[in-house]
Amino acid sequence: MNQSATPVTSLLDSTHDLQALFDAQKAGLHRDGAPSYADRMSALDKLAQMIRNNRQSLLETVSQDFGNRSFAETELGELMPILNSIKYVRAHLKKWMRPHKRKVGIAFRPASAQVQYQPLGIVGILAPWNYPLTLTLVPLVEAVAAGNRVIIKPSELTPRTAELLKTLISATFPTDQVAVATGGPEVAAQLSALPLDHLLFTGSTRIGRQVMAAAAPNLTPVTLELGGKSPVILCRDYPMEKAARIIAIGKFFNAGQTCVAPDYALVPNDLTETFAAALLRAAKTLYPSIAGNRDYTSIVSQRHYERLDDLIEQAQWAGAKVWQLNPEGTLQERKIAPTILTAVSPEATVMREEIFGPILPIIGYDTLEEAIAFINERPKPLALYGFSMQTPNIERILEQTRSGGVTINGTMLHATQEDLPFGGVGESGTGAYHGYDGFVQMSHARGVLKMSRFNMSHRIAAPYGKITRLVTRLMLGK
Incomplete structure (x- = not known):
């Protein structure tokens, strides 16, 4: 991603205009195209550095939002999973980004087939309050690794953490690459209704239904991480x-x-x-x-x-x-x-x-x-x-x-x-992420077939004759 692009830093601070932010990210996407491997690794490094440099502030702020939350629990349940996720993705990202070879049917040889994983575009993340760092930043890691631009809406039930994340992320990334929109349910509803390329929501089954309904008019694909009685x-x-x-x-x-x-x-x-x-x-x-x-x-x-x-x-x-x-x-x-x-x-x-x-x-x-x-x-x-x-x-x-x-x-x-x-599955959610599965979930798997210059597919066409009958007999076993 073009790191020299002009940040749109004032959009949410002044107007909370999600549509304007979305438009800015879309313009950046069209301008810069898919980010390179080096750009993605750089973004992951910046995110890891952001966590390490602000460890104490993050621990204190999360605890303040809860009234009391053990620093050890925040380190074990939030900071470590985020940094482990970044480390794991960095170790495997080059392999994930390579085209994956697939087999070609015998009737279409000589040819080659592969799957190319492309960025979806703009991903929305609706994060919950119970793990306000992990369930915001781990999806961000995988969305960025897949080459997407991201708009995050943290929970209003942990407002101090939401504001701190907004400050830290705006200092780490251009807003037309990654941005945080704070506010209440109305902001979440507005984000859900945008024509995003993917939307990830973590929360209750009841709200998950509302998110899916809001995304449906735009046919926005959704990952719902819900709950249930485990x-x-x-x-x-x-x-x-x-x-x-x-x-x-x-x-x-x-x-x-x-x-x-x-x-x-x-x-x-x-x-x-x-x-x-x-x-x-x-x-x-x-x-x-x-x-x-x-x-x-x-x-x-x-x-x-x-x-x-x-x-x-x-x-x-x-x-x-x-x-x-x-x-x-x-x-x-x-x-x-x-x-x-x-x-x-x-x-x-x-x-x-x-x-x-x-x-x-x-x-x-x-x-x-x-x-x-x-x-x-x-x-x-x-x-x-x-x-x-x-x-x-x-x-x-x-x-x-x-x-x-x-x-x-x-x-x-x-x-x-x-x-x-x-x-989850059924009422506990749809879709999955973490590691490679998160990369795939946040990517478009584009199938590519390359025909050889010596292929004969153009010969199997109307008016159908001997070659067509020979091929069909061979393929159908008659």
């Missing part, structure tokens, strides 16, 4: 204390505000309360206290806090048993203590809505088939977790369920692998 199946043979610690780590990281966090656990009926006690012990080991603990993240807003508090109250009113770790003194810090629910009705609100907080219902089952049926009766989840030491159990879980991704004997870790696609 289940855990704990088989009887897996060591319970070990499972409890692994699940507690995944569930209570970022106070459960993770799209692939375990949403509920399916546990053998006679072990539900024993497992609840083990989970609470594991949580206490991770977080000896909640109030005043800088390692335990606050709920992002008062509205979300009240929603989670209501889920617990509703479940308890309906007969669920509540197991909670040290809830005292957490209200002022907007923290929900790690909470386990047993004897939960499958019809309870907590079992019908994605929780997105540190609450884990436990549902009992008698047989593995029953647990699998419980999952399959509900919308396909974004993630699924199976715990078993026995291969037949694992194979049955994998073969008989559908989900966006899976980690066996762990939680969330499949989403950290650069060489695995990350995405």
Whole structure:
């Protein structure tokens, strides 16, 4: 991309005119064409340098937006994935950009066929609040690697982070290459309605439907990274204390505000309360206290806090048993203590809505088939977790369920692998990205067939005669 192009730095600062920004990026696209390998590598280097040079500001700003967010969690869940993504893409980008050879049908030889990956053009990124850096900048890495120009709309629920990203990105890239548009839902709606070449949205299924509807009139392709109720199946043979610690780590990281966090656990009926006690012990080991603990993240807003508090109250009113770790003194810090629910009705609100907080219902089952049926009766989840030491159990879980991704004997870790696609299925999303899959998702795969100067294809034409009949007999096997 032409780095000497004049930045359109004032467009959003003065008018928030997304149409003018879009037009400027489109003009830059027509002016400069597809960026070279060197340009893309340079852009990735600048992005990595931006993260490294502003590490402390990013940590502090994200924590301020949440009320409190552990610096370690932001480093582990945000800065490291972004830098790892850049490192992985840089190591493989040259190979990805090369034309990929394909086979030519025997009737069309001599000829050559290949797929060329071209930039789509202008990509919109609608980012969420729960990981305001990772889920903004990892898609940006892959969009830039594929040679696109990008317009980003961060979440208004993390306004300080959104403004910091806008400042940093405008200082790193010309606005007609990468730009950030801040604001509320009206800005997201306006961006969704532009004739973009691709739109990536991360958020709830409800808003995902609205984004897809807004993009439809322009036939804008969309990648929807949504959520859903990601289940855990704990088989009887897996060591319970070990499972409890692994699940507690995944569930209570970022106070459960993770799209692939375990949403509920399916546990053998006679072990539900024993497992609840083990989970609470594991949580206490991770977080000896909640109030005043800088390692335990606050709920992002008062509205979300009240929603989670209501889920617990509703479940308890309906007969669920509540197991909670040290809830005292957490209200002022907007923290929900790690909470386990047993004897939960499958019809309870907590079992019908994605929780997105540190609450884990436990549902009992008698047989593995029953647990699998419980999952399959509900919308396909974004993630699924199976715990078993026995291969037949694992194979049955994998073969008989559908989900966006899976980690066996762990939680969330499949989403950290650069060489695995990350995405949902059904109501949990459409499309996938990360690494090569992200590069392909953000590119147009153009098929190119080059005919040899000695090809005879022009001879197979009307009026059809002996050559045509010979070729058709050979091809059809008659």
